Amino acid sequence: MMATLGIDSDFVQQAMQDPGFIDAFKNIASTYSAGLIDSQATSAASELFGDGAKEQFEHMKAIHMRERSLPPAKAKQIPRSALLAEFKGSRSCMRPKENQVLTRRTYIGTVPGFSTPSLKDLKRISISEMLIRKRHEGRYLLCRIIHQPSRIILSLRTYPFQPLIDHCVGHVVGVDVAVEDPEGHTSRMGIYHYPFTLDCSMDEADFLFPIDAILAIREPYYKLASNGDTPMIRVDAPSDIIFLDRASPLVNNVTWTTGRIPGVPFTPNTAKGWKERGVEQFKQQQWLCAAISFTEGLALDSNHPLLLLNRAEAYLRLGWFNSAARDGEAAMAMNLADSLLERKAFVRTTKAYYALGRYGDVQKMTRLHLRDSEMKALGLKASQRLKEAATAAYDWLAMYKQSQGPASRLDVTSYQGPVEARLPTKGNGPRGLFVTRDVKAGELLVVSKPIASYYPEDNPGKDREIFLSHNFLTSTIGRRSHYALIDRVVQRMWDDPRVARTMDTLYAGDALPATCYPPTGTLLPATYHHPRTSSVDIDIARVEGICSMTVFSVENFANPDGHGEDSLDSAVALYELPSFCNHSCMPSADRTFFGDVMVMRAAQDLKAGEEVTLGYTSWIKPLEERSEITQRKWGFVCKCLLCKADDADDPSDRKFRAKIFNMPKAQSVQEAMKRVAEVRATYADTVERVACGIKPPLVVMYQRLSLACCTASNMDSDWRYALIGLEASMNGLEAAGIVITDRSTSGRLRSAGLPVDTSKPPYLVEVCAPMTIQLAGALDAIGEEARATRWMQVALWRTSTCVLVLSQPY
Template sequence: MAGQASGAHLASMLASMNLSPEIVQRMMRDPTLRQTVGSNVNSILGRGDSQQGSNLAGSFESMRQSALHAKAIHLLVLRQTFLGTDPEHSVENLEHLQRIGIFEMLVRKRHKGTYLLCRIISKPTHHLSIDVAVEDPDAGTSMLAIYHYPFTLNCSINEVDELFPIGAIIALREPYYKFASRGDVPMIRVDAASDIIFLDPHSELARQVSWTTGDTVDTPSYPTTPEGWKNRGNGFFKRKQWLCAAMAYSDGLKLAPSHHLLLLNRSQAYLHLHWYNSAAHDAESVLSMHLDDSVINVKAAVRSANAYYGSAMYRDVLRVAGLHPGNADVQTTSSKAKERLQETVTGVYKWDSIYSGSRGPASRPDIASFQGSVEVVTPPHGRRGLFVTRNVKAGELLLVSKPIVSYYPEDNPEFQHELFTCFNFLTDKLGNRCDYALIDLLVQRLWDDPNAAKTIQALYSGSDLPASTIYPFAPIPTRPLSHPRTPCVDIDIKRVERVASHNTHDIEDDMKAVKWMGRHDMAVGVYELPSFCNHSCLPSATKVFFGDVIVMRAARDLSRGEEVTSYYRPGTKPYNDRARDLNRVWGFTCDCCICLADRADGQAALSLRARVYDEPAPSTLSSAQQRVAELLSSYVDTRERRLCGVKPELYFAYHHLAMAFMTSRATGWRENAVEAFMNALDVIGMVITDRSTSGPLPSSSATLPVDTARFPAFPRICPSVIVQVASLLESMGQRARAANWLKVGVWGEC
């Protein structure tokens, strides 16, 4: 049989090379070729017996012990991977696929129209992917590498053991077979976790096959009663292994679908996983039983309210609260829900408390999103974007956006023992842990949230992968998870990777940037409405972060139908850097007024500014003055520059000059420093109406010394300069002027 199988595979392999039948037949008659394939095909393609499976399992155990030892002695863990290879996923139902064996699979191929039935024969190893050894019913063996499985990036090896136990029977939809990145041993790679279907050993599909190596393997022992599964789940819950707990409760519910304690406990586990849709369903199921147990009813009501609150379904929180007026915890959640509804409708927020509350590490403010007078539109013969629906004034609130997902370096408890590098072929950039983790977080969010999946389908994912959903869309009814292992939707991992690559926002916070960068990682998020904003180096909206929440306001007066733009790369960077990044990642050339003005100045001027931008700060007053003069000479009085009105590189030169005056303490240094700081604000678009530093105020003492009809082009870099101006004026005895400049700072921040 082995010889027949080898011959059959050889014929199939040669035919797949597009060779003619005559050539295939001639090569099949060659005894040397047949002997070579017959002696090597087993080792190459995983054809073997129980001994080969044992050898593979032994190799995995050796790797596992090495990894555990390295962690025990706190060795630095190096994690490396690639993104942007356009991984595929399956959307086919298992019953529509044909079974394939490992021996029949071809390397570098995704086997469309098939599924691989296999079982796990080794304990897993966990470095970045989850790696296990598997065998098919014909004793074909292979390594299986699983990427982006929910909640496994930071989990312990004990949790991985529970998620992928020895003996588990799985079906892999349309498996992808490839060579491992190191070596020439083939392996199966799964990028979309929804392609993995765990089968009950007693299911019809599992019972239809017999295993060459024996029908049983050394599997862990499991409970046989609902109570036993509940106790098992509670053990995981106490160890904060939420996914394992939810799985145990779900397995118990297979035996007793109406077991209220299992439903109640699973609801709480789902809350910890942020799977609010299924958490609410489980809690509501318990409430619908109308049990004569006040403690159970109180817990169910609280969990139901918390689930609706977490999913921003605030009116459902009020509905639950109305049914349970005596439940104090529910009423507390209801009070918060009323505040969130008010924020959603009015756009009125308690900014002081939000700001102070967002100063801590990994801040995720508890506020609601708000959509002001803006909408997503695709104009005729134009590009899709965000536009205002009426005339708005400068400073008016346009939107408040909570992230679909957000990541902080502080979310990784093992960061001090890890070096994570991630090269992204979509952006041609070497990234950090955040780039990979964000994809994991999106998969976790989509697992239980079909509406979030539709949002992802609507976002930009590259010019060659159009949006598959029209935005906005009507929310769809959501069903709960049938089991924590089975997502509500098929995970389109290719689109998820692309959306994360093209729509990620750096969570900007000057107070934390240095600390984060010291860890070689960044705080990032993916957002809904802000992701529809097109780029401009001189955007029509300002963007400020409160923790991981984006707040956007009109940067100037906008007319109805005018586009709301944001920046993908800061306009304060030199033109060559901006143009390279925008073209490399998003594939376009920016034609905003700054870019048009820069190009009009000529390449020599652009090269000079890029050189000066990369130079260290000047160390003397004369060198600071020389730098200002050098940069001033690079700007040409063109029509494009006059329309633009800003010269970003000069901002930094004037800032350095002001600091040099303050350090020199030369005669008139305060006045000169104030003038330099005001020049810095002027070249980034702040219109200063009163530059005086002494004498009577030119108008009412309450009048601000700037034109408040237009914000500066880059408001985030203004506050420190404004405070410096106010401080210098105070030291000169100009208290009224100092007070007015501090009011300018408040105006700019609000």
């Protein structure tokens, strides 16, 4: 249970000394354990939490819906002194104590909009004019920060873990700042999705949102805070925030009625001073703070090569490669006499080109510096990436090895095989992915590096945090990862208009139409932007929609359950081409993950124009559960052959087989055989079942019987069990759609080929592959070595069609 809650054992040891904690912990633990997902479920975070959490979710949704239905209104402002006292109080209890857990809760799908007009086209508004429940279109708020930021939730009245109040510190996922306008009206302001603030230290938050910083908030949204009685400004799209220079014409004629603010932090007034501060921040891995400090230094001395080069390195660490390339190029243009600095300039520029996928530019640069070993290595890697993109020449084994590490992000490039994203040519179905020519089962369709990925290991406080993300778009209660991925995508968009343009093409829900794919029109080159400010306007509702509808769980190749059942957090990623795949419970493509790189192969022979589908939910679930998930989360009813076949069965039969399927493990071979017989009896040979050709729960029941036989045969050295197991495995494979051409278990082999029809790869590979290996093991146990080898080859054939660590499918 402890591991389930993601809390480390040392912490639990300490906390267990405290009886109050134990009670509270039991409470929360029982809430969680009531509905854990099975390890097959890749995207159904909704089932993570039990009925208590679901009630809480419905309650919060009702509050949200009620707020939306009410008209805008005036609200009583909190006086300046009270606001400052609140912030001061919250700062003193910011950090969790030794035996406390950090609890965070957030909502996805409540964003009121984002701003696109430039400041000069907006008219100033003061806090006293603003109405709650309203986004003030056409207006901007000029304000300054009057206290260090906070994260603490002061009112725990609405908190879901009341029993744990003494044991929790409730933090908002964003950063709260206290602001005032020039007239002296004040407000709390919650800033969400600002890059790197989900987990930043308070030191970093203090630097990012310093006292006396002057901000313009485009088209501000005013609302009641979650305690229900104080108003606050809420900024969901971080591109709505503009940090203003004191020299800005919007600022220099403004008088602040409350005068000077005490406690304004010291800031250097020389380029050297900023450089030193930036280096200090860089050493502490505060990459964004360092980039800002170097930028401040450059504002004082634009020809300072070290500041430019340091900032380029900070940008590389931030993953803001356009900015890194621009700084590197600017440093190269300085024709630096110092050869060490000159080298830093071309290496950093080349690294940025590489990360941007500008492999041709990398090769040009490396040709100029062939004697430099780091440049040469970059050149070689660029050639490899170009080969991958053009011919899919991947080093699968190396990728497999690399993917073994924790939180692995592979250095490969994406590949688009014979597929295209488009509307179907027949009928009025949704846009999807289609093959452009005939393909064979096992053929590579897509290799996709994610737009963004998130691993639980990315969370520095993972052992001490309980995080609930309530998603109103999909009616699910998700994990931290589902929120953190949104932040990751924002970070990618901040510096890369290409990513922003791709985001416009992806499905974000029916209310937010997508543009066509691939995107058309010329993309303007990324222009200079201050690291505090985004290069593009960020439609955060769209990002939330995409991350809710098309997020993939990253399954660990070596350990498919690695991030599954036993964890409160999961690895997730957002991809480009795979996002266009519609769902089928009998998908036409398989997906495999190498680290966070997703590989898609045809699961069957496909004719040109046929659709490439993936499974959004597990085929093993009963029809009612599959339908509930696809309808609730994605708003559609699946009409695949399996759904039609299941639907044609008698509902009482479906219910009965689900009941047997969910029973604890059978205690004997006889019991396992009885269950197989009972599940088999629930299937009638309807036209729909024949067309579908598979009976998933029966496959699993056969596999369980085969396993039981294996155990019994090992324990009793009784061949009869091995023979029953053999029979069970073959029946199971047939129930999964495999056509067995040679069921013999003894005597002369009839042919040298495989004993199955390889033109019809089976579904349910995750059960079929181990079952085939069990079958081979049983044949080996009865002395049928040649047959065992052939069935091992069947296992390889099936896994190779989806994994293809081997070079060719059989």
